[in-house]
Amino acid sequence: MDQLDIKILNALQDDASLSIQDIANKVGLSSNPCWRRIKKLEDDGVIAKRVALIDPNLVNLGVTVFVFLKTENHSKSWLDMFSRSVAAIDEIVECHRLSGANDYLLKIQVSSIDHYDSVYKKLVESVTGLTDVSSSFSMEKVKYSTSLKL
Amino acid sequence: MDQLDIKILNALQDDASLSIQDIANKVGLSSNPCWRRIKKLEDDGVIAKRVALIDPNLVNLGVTVFVFLKTENHSKSWLDMFSRSVAAIDEIVECHRLSGANDYLLKIQVSSIDHYDSVYKKLVESVTGLTDVSSSFSMEKVKYSTSLKL
DNA sequence: GATGAAAGCTGCTGTCC
DNA sequence: GGACAGCAGCTTTCATC
Numbered sequence: 660m661d662q663l664d665i666k667i668l669n670a671l672q673d674d675a676s677l678s679i680q681d682i683a684n685k686v687g688l689s690s691n692p693c694w695r696r697i698k699k700l701e702d703d704g705v706i707a708k709r710v711a712l713i714d715p716n717l718v719n720l721g722v723t724v725f726v727f728l729k730t731e732n733h734s735k736s737w738l739d740m741f742s743r744s745v746a747a748i749d750e751i752v753e754c755h756r757l758s759g760a761n762d763y764l765l766k767i768q769v770s771s772i773d774h775y776d777s778v779y780k781k782l783v784e785s786v787t788g789l790t791d792v793s794s795s796f797s798m799e800k801v802k803y804s805t806s807l808k809l
Numbered sequence: 810m811d812q813l814d815i816k817i818l819n820a821l822q823d824d825a826s827l828s829i830q831d832i833a834n835k836v837g838l839s840s841n842p843c844w845r846r847i848k849k850l851e852d853d854g855v856i857a858k859r860v861a862l863i864d865p866n867l868v869n870l871g872v873t874v875f876v877f878l879k880t881e882n883h884s885k886s887w888l889d890m891f892s893r894s895v896a897a898i899d900e901i902v903e904c905h906r907l908s909g910a911n912d913y914l915l916k917i918q919v920s921s922i923d924h925y926d927s928v929y930k931k932l933v934e935s936v937t938g939l940t941d942v943s944s945s946f947s948m949e950k951v952k953y954s955t956s957l958k959l
Numbered sequence: 960g961a962t963g964a965a966a967g968c969t970g971c972t973g974t975c976c
Numbered sequence: 977g978g979a980c981a982g983c984a985g986c987t988t989t990c991a992t993c
Binding site: 960963964965966967968969970972974975 | 978983984991993
């Protein structure tokens with residue numbers, strides 16, 4: 660992966676709808692080698708996938724909630740169960756196991772406080788052994804990006 | 810936005826490299842009306858953008874850190890300054906102003922603990938008035954998705 | 960060993976029904 | 977919403993440095 664690949668990745672991270680010609684012009688290559696580099700980056704898995712990002716406010720999912728969980732159970736089987744429950748709840752868009760005071764962090768996209776409450780109920784019904792569930796609402800998205808600094 | 814639009818959006822959220830023909834087949838439409846619906850969803854801003862997602866592990870940015878901030882200054886001008894500083898640090902991929910015990914939550918992608926430390930230093934140098942900076946490392950990505958539940 | 964030019968062909972975009 | 981036509985852009989092959 661050289662400078663040209665990084666330029667290509669930066670262009671595609673920012674806008675995956677660009678034509679190969681557009682990208683080739685941006686990075687100073689003709690379209691054929693540019694296409695081959697992109698194909699290699701896809702084959703190698705560096706470009707994991709291409710997705711469309713939807714404006715949450717326009718589909719009535721403009722409320723982001725972060726939920727911090729603590730559990731009394733740290734077994735592998737509990738994590739498996741927890742993992743399946745989290746995967747089954749569509750409103751949960753991210754879940755991380757953390758170091759530090761909290762065991763897990765969830766990021767949730769919902770339409771309203773009531774909607775969040777229904778997700779909360781789904782969660783505590785399907786997951787046993789939680790000793791703490793505390794939530795913070797996002798008041799303002801100061802920054803949001805899916806681009807990595809290469 | 811009817812059921813067909815939702816089907817189209819779900820397909821594109823999952824894989825934006827699908828051809829219009831592919832999507833048309835999936836949702837049971839011929840290609841032209843399918844294309845017109847996609848164009849309208851783009852023009853309306855429902856489809857905000859199309860991006861390539863890069864595998865963080867393959868570009869040496871596999872370490873995710875969450876940072877919780879508290880500030881003693883809650884003025885508009887402080888937020889403006891803070892916002893600019895956050896925007897200037899590429900490793901910070903998300904920043905939310907929160908309700909609850911912490912004022913701000915950052916999500917950071919770095920290569921190592923040392924790399925995180927350099928981001929930490931950049932942050933505390935460029936932002937004054939922080940009274941608490943505590944970080945948690947993500948040990949495991951239990952779930953990650955950019956798709957919204959429509 | 961990678962780039963550039965050119966050809967074929969798939970699939971996008973616009974008009975008409 | 978569907979059918980069709982024109983055309984832009986993707987993908988492949990071949991020659992070149």
